[in-house]
Amino acid sequence: MKNDLSFITNQNGHNLKERFKMLIKDTTLFDCLVGYFYTSGFQSIYESLESTEKIRILVGINTDRQTYENLCAIKNNDRIRQIKSHLEVKKEYQRMLTNELENSEDSISVESGIEKFIEWIKAEKLEIRAYPSQNIHAKLYIMTFNEDDRDEGRVITGSSNFTKSGFIDNLEFNVELTKPSDYYYAKEKFEELWKDSVDLADKYINTIRNKTWLREDITPYELYIKFLYEYFRDELNTEEDIQLSYIPEQFKKLEYQEQAVLNAKKSYWNMAASLSQML
Secondary structure, eight states: OOOOTTEEOSBTTBOHHHHHHHHHTTEEEEEEEESOBOHHHHHHHGGGGTTOSEEEEEEEOOOOHHHHHHHHHTTTOHHHHHHHHHHHHHHHHHHHHHHHHHTSOOSHHHHHHHHHHHHHHHTTSEEEEEEOSSOOOOEEEEEEEOTTSSSSEEEEEESOOBSHIIIIISOOOEEEEOOHHHHHHHHHHHHHHHHTOEEOHHHHHHHHHHHSTTOSOOOHHHHHHHHHHHHHGGGOOOSTTOOOOOOOTTOOOOHHHHHHHHHHHHHHHHHHHHHHHHO
């Protein structure tokens, strides 16, 4: 059977990450329109983006039914609706990002990818925004080449979201479009959505620095408590029915003293558990 290289399925070594590595190294602009963005996807390809002048990532974030109804209730005031919509989008993005980091691998590669992402945001090389007005299910990657290159640009579209799974692991169906008309159409539609999107750059940095294990204000004592909790977590009982496991001889049992010890023990391990979630 003839191998049609227009399709990228992540099979037999022909994955989207490798195709990006071939195309991105020659791009001046890299635009992405995706329903889901995860830092794992960025980690997979950021080395190929070192020479790219500008990267723009536009994600779709859905609001819940209550938020939608609240927006409809104030529909006569466009300015208030816009402000509330933007705040809800940023709040939802913070939740998504925090959840991603809580479930991510605690490794130097993850940390390096995130630090590079923040570095490029601060250098204004990278922008990340969300489109709040309607659901976005698109997976669209637009590459604009240098002026003296083969053509104006290329488009890859299909099933892969901006994730490691979408770029490498999953069975996907993506196609590379090389016709100039496809490139210009995709570029025009991307610019229309980008114009009405919500900037997430500050929210990304603030969430990473204040809500995840990559925060910068962790003290040596907190790290020590984290170590104790992780080391002894299987032996701990933090349920309501904590019992005293050791009572010295000649100890006069007084209920209020027992309760004070139990409360202190429970408070200590609750604090350790809370710190563990933060770190």
